[in-house]
Amino acid sequence: MSEETIKEVFDIIVNMEVVKAQKEQPQFDEEDASASIVDALNIVSVALEDRQVEIDNLKETNKELLLSLQEVSRYQSALDISSIVSIGDKDGNIMYANDMFCQISGYTKEEVLGKNHNILKSGEHKRVFWDGMWQIISQGNIWHNEIMNLNKEGIGYWVDTTIVPFFNSSGKIVSYLSMGHDITKRKIQEEEAKEYHVQLESINKNLEQFAHTVSHDLKSPLNNAKGLVSIIESSLGDDQPAEVQEYLILLKKTNDKMRSLIDGILQYSKASGREATLARIALEPFIQEVADTLTAKGQAKLVFKNALPEISYNETVLKQVISNLMSNAIKFNDKEQCVIEFSSRMDDHYYHLSVTDNGPGVRKEDQENMFKLFNKVNQDKTKDSSGVGLATVKKIVNEAGGNIWVKSTLGVGTTFTFTVRIKPKVHW
Numbered sequence: 001m002s003e004e005t006i007k008e009v010f011d012i013i014v015n016m017e018v019v020k021a022q023k024e025q026p027q028f029d030e031e032d033a034s035a036s037i038v039d040a041l042n043i044v045s046v047a048l049e050d051r052q053v054e055i056d057n058l059k060e061t062n063k064e065l066l067l068s069l070q071e072v073s074r075y076q077s078a079l080d081i082s083s084i085v086s087i088g089d090k091d092g093n094i095m096y097a098n099d100m101f102c103q104i105s106g107y108t109k110e111e112v113l114g115k116n117h118n119i120l121k122s123g124e125h126k127r128v129f130w131d132g133m134w135q136i137i138s139q140g141n142i143w144h145n146e147i148m149n150l151n152k153e154g155i156g157y158w159v160d161t162t163i164v165p166f167f168n169s170s171g172k173i174v175s176y177l178s179m180g181h182d183i184t185k186r187k188i189q190e191e192e193a194k195e196y197h198v199q200l201e202s203i204n205k206n207l208e209q210f211a212h213t214v215s216h217d218l219k220s221p222l223n224n225a226k227g228l229v230s231i232i233e234s235s236l237g238d239d240q241p242a243e244v245q246e247y248l249i250l251l252k253k254t255n256d257k258m259r260s261l262i263d264g265i266l267q268y269s270k271a272s273g274r275e276a277t278l279a280r281i282a283l284e285p286f287i288q289e290v291a292d293t294l295t296a297k298g299q300a301k302l303v304f305k306n307a308l309p310e311i312s313y314n315e316t317v318l319k320q321v322i323s324n325l326m327s328n329a330i331k332f333n334d335k336e337q338c339v340i341e342f343s344s345r346m347d348d349h350y351y352h353l354s355v356t357d358n359g360p361g362v363r364k365e366d367q368e369n370m371f372k373l374f375n376k377v378n379q380d381k382t383k384d385s386s387g388v389g390l391a392t393v394k395k396i397v398n399e400a401g402g403n404i405w406v407k408s409t410l411g412v413g414t415t416f417t418f419t420v421r422i423k424p425k426v427h428w
Contacts, residue, residue: 083181093115
């Protein structure tokens, strides 16, 4: 009923009351009666306006509630599509299971509703695991971990699971929502990686043992050969023919080269599969100390482009890395003076340490193969190289959790950059 209609009704009432009053009470005050009715009309009008505001607010609330329900429905649909979802009562009995839960477990909804979640237990986890879970969720906290379940056929599968407790108005837990993702493939890959790692460690140990055995067996005849060459030189005295002297020098060089190769193989085999004792190393004095053992004074000029950091590393293997890089720079230098520049920078996880020389440089096509075992990039036949040093450096750096790469320009020089973890690995 509109406000206009109500006013019409009240006008009729007023007229009727006026007529009645005139008949019954000749002295009736018409103005007082009209004022009273108008006041009543105003009260009714205000009440109607308040009621209309309530109705409008209720409509708006219903609209927001409907939108919220639609949003919750979309969330549930997305969750059902992407996750394994179940709801259990306070004792773990299943009250709800979505389609993905049934698909992964192999059970129908009829088979699981009312049953306890224990029907999925695989025996993979000890009792302390489950006791810990119940202790956390029964206190109203969210629990997250990886669970191995068994499907209906007895085949294991892994679920990355989150359990959320729900409360009633009294604050008591009435149910638990379990959400999870199938991570079986990832767990299989992790297990395969562990097995591969064990196999690799065994291979490395065998390789190191093999290298020791071979080096011992090879060094013995090499020592004998070196001794025989010395005996021949002594026997011939100073009257050696020039051709014989040339052959003897060649024998000595071949012997030394073979010994160098064997030592390189030993270093390479020792560069993996071992525990490393870490030490805090201030790089600048460490590098200077290594340089003093490698070169005669003034043979190579060291330049520190910026302040080098203090790192955690194994001293023995770091000495191998630095000495190999410096030795190559000195050995293959073609300038009047060898200059070796050291610099560093850091990112969130690594120090980047660079060693730059002013040597002849390396061709682009050779740079990718520089770190391969027994690969000899140097084209100068007068420079002896076993092809083991850079391969050893790469193995050391990689097993410490870092990486190494090279940039070079012909005629200008070469830069080796390797990374060192700011937070080091415990084992090499």
